[in-house]
Amino acid sequence: MAKPELYRHPTRSEIIELAVAEGHDADIPSNAGSIYQVLSRTTSPRSARRNHESEELSAAAIDKDVEKGTTPRSTSSDEEAVDSNEEDPNVVWWDGPDDPQNPMNxxxxxxxxxxxxxxxxxxxxxxxxxxxxxxxxxxxxxxxxxxxxxxxxxxxxxxxxxxxxxxxxxxxxxxxxxxxxxxxxxxxxxxxxxxxxxxxxxxxxxxxxxxxxxxxxxxxxxxxxxxxxxxxxxxxxxxxxxxxxxxxxxxxxxxxxxxxxxxxxxxxxxxxxxxxxxxxxxxxxxxxxxxxxxxxxxxxxxxxxxxxxxxxxxxxxxxxxxSPADLFKFSIIRPAKMLTRSTICLATSVYMAVMYAYLYILFTTFTAVFKTQYHWKGGIIGLSFMGIGLGSLAGQLTFTYFGNKIVNKHIARGDFQPEHRLYCMCVGGFCMPVGLFWYGWSVQETTHWIVPILGTGLIGFGLLMTFMPATTYLVDVFTVHAASAMAASTVLRSLFAALIPLSSSKMYQAMGYGWGNSLLGFVSLALIPIPFLFMRYGEGIRARSTVKL
Incomplete structure (x- = not known):
């Protein structure tokens, strides 16, 4: 029998971070515990009453409005139950802070x-x-x-x-x-x-x-x-x-x-x-x-x-x-609800899905483009992907530096809102259509091969500068349900990336590389206002939200 050591309850930010990293919502136990501690399965009437009260509280949390960012208050009985859980000799925990079984040790x-x-x-x-x-x-x-x-x-x-x-x-x-x-x-x-x-x-x-x-x-x-x-x-x-x-x-x-x-x-x-x-x-x-x-x-x-x-x-x-049925609900039903009932989740996920689909349109057509337009042969064709790779790497590094700098500035001021994540997304939004126009027309006119490669580099940069801010925005908006929002986004972008490129060859045959990529650029231009609208109205949208899970 192992009597638990005193346990420091994880902070809300720690639980959110772990839940997102582990791919599930924070009300499923993670390696830091859960927002609602699972109570000891004893048979005493008092324990049964506490379990019932905790279940009611958890149910209230599940049904809460996920975009408002509010959390239900702990009742005194809930706090008493958690204290009882910490003192219960039937609860198994680590054998001290240096327990070698703990992966952290x-x-x-x-x-x-x-x-x-x-x-x-x-x-x-x-x-x-x-x-x-x-x-x-x-x-x-x-x-x-x-x-x-x-x-x-x-x-x-x-x-x-x-x-x-x-x-x-x-x-x-x-x-x-x-x-x-x-x-x-x-x-x-x-x-x-x-x-x-x-x-x-x-x-x-x-x-x-x-x-x-x-x-x-x-x-x-x-x-x-x-x-x-x-x-x-x-x-x-x-x-x-x-x-x-x-x-x-x-x-x-x-x-x-x-x-x-x-x-x-x-x-x-x-x-x-x-x-x-x-x-x-x-x-x-x-x-x-x-x-x-x-x-x-x-x-x-x-x-x-x-x-x-x-x-x-x-x-x-x-x-x-x-139960397995509950796990299925968290994994399948909740993301579907968030995608269909949340304006923020739907608009952000569609934006990310379109950008991801463009990436796979390029992946599926680069070989034909550089083979027919530039007569590249053999293994050299693989080098046509280098521009988008280097651009993606540059976008990731740029967002990591400037995104953290912007957020830390607002946190220091005490006025941070999830919408502050979107500044970098606004920049990336303009890079995508410019890169698509650049790549499409340079290929159409058969300019020197470095010109379309540079255009694809700008596309890769814009892709990461939209993709990364949008992901962190979903985490900040949906907090403890962020994993479900990200699951919804992942499913939608995977479907887009698998299905939309199927028509890319016919599009290029009918419109040419210049107007074909211009069509993609015009669609990405139409999506540019999304981060700007959320920066202006996102807080109000979250305040008026009626998304219930």
């Missing part, structure tokens, strides 16, 4: 080794989304297809998997921990990468690509939570930057590797390469990675102590009473 080599391994896996799976793009013409020839729509869909169907896989992976990780999901998804990712490499027809290839995306999304869902489990807040920024390089830079680096590999070994070796690297990382994770989910670790400890002491009342301090 692991040796630095073990912690940072796990972070590096997760970051490597997170880099590989987005890289695989676009790596074989330069080899698409070879795939079409191998399967005897001339369907332009299939040519685009082969690349973007991977992203469609990102929309569906994580919705299942997230609740499963809550029930069984992170490690089983890492291992199982890594193994399935390797299996379907091999299956794509040996596919004998187009239908098989597309299905296997989709399943690669479904299981390849696991590190994107679980990686932030693993870092939050292991690294203190003071050092977490560095780890998160390394981890975020995967989804930001990976899709741009992939085609550069794939271009040369396709020429040297053929298109199938893009998938053999991914399978080999993923297999090596899977073996390393099996040997080196340990479970980091604190609720799961404590539940195992409680189970062991129940067997050793024959005390069935022992339970983890972070035990959750959520």
């Amino acid at each position: 692991w040796p630095n080599t073990k912690k940072w080794g796990a972070v590096c391994l997760v970051s490597a896996i997170t880099f590989l799976t987005p890289l695989a989304s676009s790596m074989f793009a330069p080899g698409v013409p070879q795939v079409m020839a191998a399967f005897g297809s001339t369907n332009d729509m299939l040519e685009q869909f082969m690349v973007s169907v991977y992203v469609l998997g990102f929309a569906f896989g994580p919705m299942i992976i997230a609740p499963l990780s809550e029930m069984y921990g992170r490690l089983p999901l890492y291992h199982s998804c890594n193994a399935l990712f390797v299996i379907f990468s091999i299956a794509a490499a040996v596919a004998s027809n187009m239908a098989q290839f597309v299905v296997f690509r989709f399943l690669m995306g479904c299981f390849g999304g696991a590190p994107l869902v679980l990686g932030g939570g693993t870092i939050a489990d292991l690294i203190s807040r003071e050092q977490r920024g560095t780890a998160m930057v390394v981890w975020m390089m995967g989804p930001t830079i990976g899709p741009c680096v992939g085609p550069i590797i794939g271009g040369f590999l396709t020429v040297a070994k053929g298109w199938r070796w893009n998938f053999w390469f991914v399978a080999i690297v993923a297999g090596a990382l899977m073996l390393a994770s099996v040997v080196l990675m340990k479970e980091t989910s604190v609720p799961v670790i404590l539940e195992r400890k409680a189970k062991r102590l129940r067997a050793e002491t024959n005390n069935p009342n022992l339970r983890s301090k972070l035990a959750s009473d959520l």
Whole structure:
């Protein structure tokens, strides 16, 4: 039996930060606890009454208006119940602040080794989304297809998997921990990468690509939570930057590797390469990675102590009473409600989805554009993706510096509002259409190849300067429900990125590269007012919100 140490309740900002990193809402226990402590499962009438009161309070929190940012007040009975939970000898917690079972107390080599391994896996799976793009013409020839729509869909169907896989992976990780999901998804990712490499027809290839995306999304869902489990807040920024390089830079680096590999070994070796690297990382994770989910670790400890002491009342301090149906509700129903009932969530998510779709329009057409307009051949075609990669990197660094500087200034003044996140988004909004006009007309007129590459660099810069502020804005607006808002945004942008590029070839055939990209630019121009409107009216929209979950 383990009597808990005195426990410092996490601050609201800590809970929000951990909930977002772990991909779930903060009323599901995280490694810092939950906003509403789960009470001891005793059979006394007094405990039963307290549990009932806590459930009523939690229900009120779930039904509250999520955009107003208000939180229900703790009642005296709730505070009494939490105190009772801290003093209850049946509650299992860490054996002191230096308990070696606590992932925060692991040796630095073990912690940072796990972070590096997760970051490597997170880099590989987005890289695989676009790596074989330069080899698409070879795939079409191998399967005897001339369907332009299939040519685009082969690349973007991977992203469609990102929309569906994580919705299942997230609740499963809550029930069984992170490690089983890492291992199982890594193994399935390797299996379907091999299956794509040996596919004998187009239908098989597309299905296997989709399943690669479904299981390849696991590190994107679980990686932030693993870092939050292991690294203190003071050092977490560095780890998160390394981890975020995967989804930001990976899709741009992939085609550069794939271009040369396709020429040297053929298109199938893009998938053999991914399978080999993923297999090596899977073996390393099996040997080196340990479970980091604190609720799961404590539940195992409680189970062991129940067997050793024959005390069935022992339970983890972070035990959750959520049923699988409740987890499904949090993962599926709540994001759908937020997307359909919140003006802020819908408008911001649509903006991000359109920008993300543009990225995959470029990914699916760069090979054809530079092959027909500039007569690039072989592995050199992969270098056409370099501009957008370098632009994305510049956008990420710029937002990190200026975004934090602006926010910190308003926090110091004491007048910070979520809308202060949007200054950088306004800049990025103008960069996107300028970059699209620049790229489209320079390709149309066949100017020197560096000119369209510079245009794509501006597109990459604008993409990150809109994407990153919009994401942090959703976190600040929806606070404890930020993970659901981000899940809604992720599903919408994945659907856009998978489906909109299907018509890009026909658009360019009908309108040319100049007017085709100008059409995309005009749409992005129409979206520019969104951050400005929220900066002006966002506070009022949140005050009048009627979004109930």
